[in-house]
Amino acid sequence: xxxxxxxxxxxxxxxxxxxxxxxxxxxxxxxxxxxxxxxxxxxxxxxxxxxxxxxxxxxxxxxxxxxxxxxxxxxxxxxxxxxxxxxxxxxxxxxxxxxxxxxxxxxxxxxxxxxxxxxx
Amino acid sequence: xxxxxxxxxxxxxxxxxxxxxxxxxxxxxxxxxxxxxxxxxxxxxxxxxxxxxxxxxxxxxxxxxxxxxxxxxxxxxxxxxxxxxxxxxxxxxxxxxxxxxxxxxxxxxxxxxxxxxxxxxxxxxxxxxxxxxxxxxxxxxxxxxxxxxxxxxxxxxxx
Numbered sequence: 001x002x003x004x005x006x007x008x009x010x011x012x013x014x015x016x017x018x019x020x021x022x023x024x025x026x027x028x029x030x031x032x033x034x035x036x037x038x039x040x041x042x043x044x045x046x047x048x049x050x051x052x053x054x055x056x057x058x059x060x061x062x063x064x065x066x067x068x069x070x071x072x073x074x075x076x077x078x079x080x081x082x083x084x085x086x087x088x089x090x091x092x093x094x095x096x097x098x099x100x101x102x103x104x105x106x107x108x109x110x111x112x113x114x115x116x117x118x119x120x
Numbered sequence: 121x122x123x124x125x126x127x128x129x130x131x132x133x134x135x136x137x138x139x140x141x142x143x144x145x146x147x148x149x150x151x152x153x154x155x156x157x158x159x160x161x162x163x164x165x166x167x168x169x170x171x172x173x174x175x176x177x178x179x180x181x182x183x184x185x186x187x188x189x190x191x192x193x194x195x196x197x198x199x200x201x202x203x204x205x206x207x208x209x210x211x212x213x214x215x216x217x218x219x220x221x222x223x224x225x226x227x228x229x230x231x232x233x234x235x236x237x238x239x240x241x242x243x244x245x246x247x248x249x250x251x252x253x254x255x256x257x258x259x260x261x262x263x264x265x266x267x268x269x270x271x272x273x274x275x276x277x278x279x
Contacts, residue, residue, distance in 0.1 A: 104219040
């Protein structure tokens with residue numbers, strides 16, 4: 001399974017990937033993107049099965065990335081991992097077509113409980 | 121809306137354990153003094169008012185900032201003995217302090233987010249300095265990070 005993880009913080013990308021591995025997704029082929037624009041290029045080129053993105057990023061934010069993808073008819077499953085998880089943001093994410101929003105800090109259990117039902 | 125809560129020792133320890141991916145112990149310690157050099161994060165409400173701050177001393181920036189990126193422990197010790205943290209150590213600590221905004225946000229409290237993170241010895245705004253010295257509404261402690269050693273942290277919530 002090809003996955004793109006987008007976050008402008010390198011250390012946060014490492015944490016997301018480490019937590020995914022701890023949650024049992026060590027078989028995922030993960031590509032990193034450092035902002036929304038970088039992610040958009042990589043998603044167009046490599047057609048991943050899943051995108052896990054931060055919200056606040058330079059160049060292009062996570063929500064802009066999601067809207068761009070949906071705008072061009074790209075329906076790649078998409079979810080947010082953000083340091084803010086207000087009700088308003090959750091609503092925006094859902095309306096734009098995101099599967100879920102996980103707020104930082106997160107645990108391997110949070111990832112497993114959220115992602116497992118979607119993979120089944 | 122309820123007032124912004126002061127984070128508990130348990131919550132702070134859990135945050136660091138989760139982010140560093142290793143065991144962290146909480147212990148009593150004196151408060152972090154910005155004059156000794158500390159990273160200072162400010163948290164604001166939706167109107168831009170500073171409602172809370174976090175202060176991390178140099179040993180914590182060096183050790184947690186190294187541990188989170190699996191950087192060698194001797195680099196952390198070099199920073200502790202020289203009193204000078206590296207830019208990656210500071211950036212990594214800033215990332216932890218960004219996520220620490222979650223400690224202040226409960227279902228029925230005013231929403232706070234990170235506004236800015238000041239590096240050690242950077243001049244702090246007067247209101248931030250004042251908050252750093254506030255007696256009540258705070259928690260101060262030491263975090264012992266498995267394999268890296270300890271450092272101190274303070275969280276202060278404005279009345």
